[in-house]
Amino acid sequence: MERLFFSILSILISLSGFVHAQSNELKAAGIFSDNVVLQKGKPIVVWGTAVPGCKVTVVLNKISKNVMTNGEGKWKAILPALNYGGPFTLKIKSQDSLIAFKNVMVGEVWLASGQSNMNFQMKRPIKKLDSIAALANFPMIREFNMSRQTSNRPQTDIPKGQWRVCTPETVKDYSAVCYFFAKTLYTRKKIAIGIVNASWPGTRIESWMSKEALESLPDFKDLALNAFNDTTDWRQKQRNADRIDSLRQIAIQTAHNGLDQGVTRIDYVDTAWKMAKYPLKASELKAPYYSIIWFRKSITIPEQPNATGYTLRLGKILESNITYFNGVEIGRNRNLDMTEYKVPASLVKSGKNVITVRMVNGWGSGQLGSPRDSAYLKLNNSNTRLSLNGSWLYNDQIEQPLSWGTSYQNKPTGLFNAMINPILPFSIKGIIWYQGESNANDFAQYEVLQPLLIKDWRKRWQMGDIPFLFVQLPNLLGAKNWPWMREAQSRSLSLPITGMAVSIDLGDPYDIHPSDKEQVGVRLALLAESIAYHKKVTCNGPRFKEMHISGNQITIHFQDAKAGLLYKKNSSGSGFTIAGKDQIFYPAIAQLNTDGTIALSSDAVSNPLAVRYAWKDNPEVTIFNREGLPLAPFRTDRWVPNLNDKN
Numbered sequence: 001m002e003r004l005f006f007s008i009l010s011i012l013i014s015l016s017g018f019v020h021a022q023s024n025e026l027k028a029a030g031i032f033s034d035n036v037v038l039q040k041g042k043p044i045v046v047w048g049t050a051v052p053g054c055k056v057t058v059v060l061n062k063i064s065k066n067v068m069t070n071g072e073g074k075w076k077a078i079l080p081a082l083n084y085g086g087p088f089t090l091k092i093k094s095q096d097s098l099i100a101f102k103n104v105m106v107g108e109v110w111l112a113s114g115q116s117n118m119n120f121q122m123k124r125p126i127k128k129l130d131s132i133a134a135l136a137n138f139p140m141i142r143e144f145n146m147s148r149q150t151s152n153r154p155q156t157d158i159p160k161g162q163w164r165v166c167t168p169e170t171v172k173d174y175s176a177v178c179y180f181f182a183k184t185l186y187t188r189k190k191i192a193i194g195i196v197n198a199s200w201p202g203t204r205i206e207s208w209m210s211k212e213a214l215e216s217l218p219d220f221k222d223l224a225l226n227a228f229n230d231t232t233d234w235r236q237k238q239r240n241a242d243r244i245d246s247l248r249q250i251a252i253q254t255a256h257n258g259l260d261q262g263v264t265r266i267d268y269v270d271t272a273w274k275m276a277k278y279p280l281k282a283s284e285l286k287a288p289y290y291s292i293i294w295f296r297k298s299i300t301i302p303e304q305p306n307a308t309g310y311t312l313r314l315g316k317i318l319e320s321n322i323t324y325f326n327g328v329e330i331g332r333n334r335n336l337d338m339t340e341y342k343v344p345a346s347l348v349k350s351g352k353n354v355i356t357v358r359m360v361n362g363w364g365s366g367q368l369g370s371p372r373d374s375a376y377l378k379l380n381n382s383n384t385r386l387s388l389n390g391s392w393l394y395n396d397q398i399e400q401p402l403s404w405g406t407s408y409q410n411k412p413t414g415l416f417n418a419m420i421n422p423i424l425p426f427s428i429k430g431i432i433w434y435q436g437e438s439n440a441n442d443f444a445q446y447e448v449l450q451p452l453l454i455k456d457w458r459k460r461w462q463m464g465d466i467p468f469l470f471v472q473l474p475n476l477l478g479a480k481n482w483p484w485m486r487e488a489q490s491r492s493l494s495l496p497i498t499g500m501a502v503s504i505d506l507g508d509p510y511d512i513h514p515s516d517k518e519q520v521g522v523r524l525a526l527l528a529e530s531i532a533y534h535k536k537v538t539c540n541g542p543r544f545k546e547m548h549i550s551g552n553q554i555t556i557h558f559q560d561a562k563a564g565l566l567y568k569k570n571s572s573g574s575g576f577t578i579a580g581k582d583q584i585f586y587p588a589i590a591q592l593n594t595d596g597t598i599a600l601s602s603d604a605v606s607n608p609l610a611v612r613y614a615w616k617d618n619p620e621v622t623i624f625n626r627e628g629l630p631l632a633p634f635r636t637d638r639w640v641p642n643l644n645d646k647n
Helices: 002-022 129-134 176-189 221-229 234-254 257-261 414-423 437-461 482-494 518-532
Strands: 037-039 044-049 055-060 063-068 074-079 085-093 098-114 138-145 163-166 193-199 274-277 291-301 310-325 328-343 351-361 376-379 385-387 391-395 430-434 468-471 498-501 543-550 553-559 565-567 576-579 585-587 589-592 598-601 610-613 623-625
Touching (some): 044 085, 063 074, 098 138, 138 176, 430 518, 437 468, 468 482, 565 589, 576 598
Parallel strands (some): 098 193, 098 430
Antiparallel strands (some): 044 074, 055 063, 138 163, 291 351, 291 391, 310 328, 310 351, 589 598
């Protein structure tokens, strides 16, 4: 019955879309709405559909342009470039229809694209969200958050969306990187900043590339052609996947088997549960990829509870949790770097007490605590702590398995066709890009793919060398290919008008989605000021220039370090390693010289030949410039990558 219902629903949706596509009413492209920001100093392109063969008039700031629709009812008006200004009303008129978009500004427009760390919303939450959001009253900052679409053929429009003015209420739905990028630019330039957010979690770079670009590469030629010739309705498949994702969220909210069975009660019999030591990672527990996991921990409190109550600290929990103490819910939250709840004294008993956590494991990345955390129950107004480390009981079979749909977002060309090609006429200042996690295992390919994407997008926008600024992957434990991926990303700097925001010091070793997005946005904005707006600002950290070998010592020289270097010594190492002809790298002792060079040596390497810096998944980051920007990871060798080494 359910299958029949959704079949009928799909037919109705298809018919509705067909009728919509054939409608002759006057329409503007989906990227236009109230509050739209138009690019300063570039021709302003406005386009849409109407009755075939009719006249359409576009009016902006007393500038008027008449155009005729073609045989398919499509029209496009190109208005002359304007200087910063507004608010204006953008009017679009046909013989019997009028569209008016209000509060239109001419300012700076940036396209933001990539995967989950670009898509990462302020409300996940980021650090100090409440205080940051309370001050986020910026009428001149607007974001257009593009709906997720995929297609095997290039599309000419996107679903209708809304440009959202930045307020304390709306900012929580903004991309965090986009918000901090826009805020930094606005604070310095005091003009309207518009962000077109076309990002999608978990996506690979080839899905953002055109068929023509991919066909130039032997590894992707057949894949691109197969995608183009695929008769599957990708959009319908994606809608089905989105529906399953929605049902999964409903299942997460309504799953109650654990509560029905009384797993939160003190007297619940948990002898059949499995045991593991804190911190607990879903991947190590072999839990299903999407699942709800219950955890229990018994603790004995020998004396009478303190009247002021307790504080329960559980550490970093991903993705979300509901926590109970002796059967009573004491708090719930999601994606917190530190989960901490108050426990009323009335809930605490002398003797046995039970803490129960219901955790949602998404993408297989669920975790209760991290290796840097210590879980405990603390007596308020006292230093007395009862440790919750050690063994916990867990059960991932109590709730029904969570399903997920087969998504088409990673099909080659799919996102370019549906999310980039339709907005190509829309003038922009530049592009910010945060992507690479999903391609990290194919870092050799990425050396070619990212530069090709940059050149192809620039060619299609027909606006010259549009500034392209990207984020180098941060630190993350267990990501063994990431040092090589960071190098692959840096190869794009050989192209003109590009910039790389180094984030090797901004990651979370235990989370692929670090919450410190502010500095990422700020560093991208500094690059924009220098590269796109030609301001004299320090936008890069130190970069390797050359090395000199003398006996058992290597001296490193740097560029972009005129104001000098800062060496933040780390007890776990200098971040530098050196190797001889055996290609085995050993930790190096680093000495910062008065001339701004660094001398490196190791008792284990008598005749050094090569240096690497920050060449690990989660390296020691020790070298910065005076402005606090880090030295970019580098290596001086060109030896073939050995993915089994620990360098």
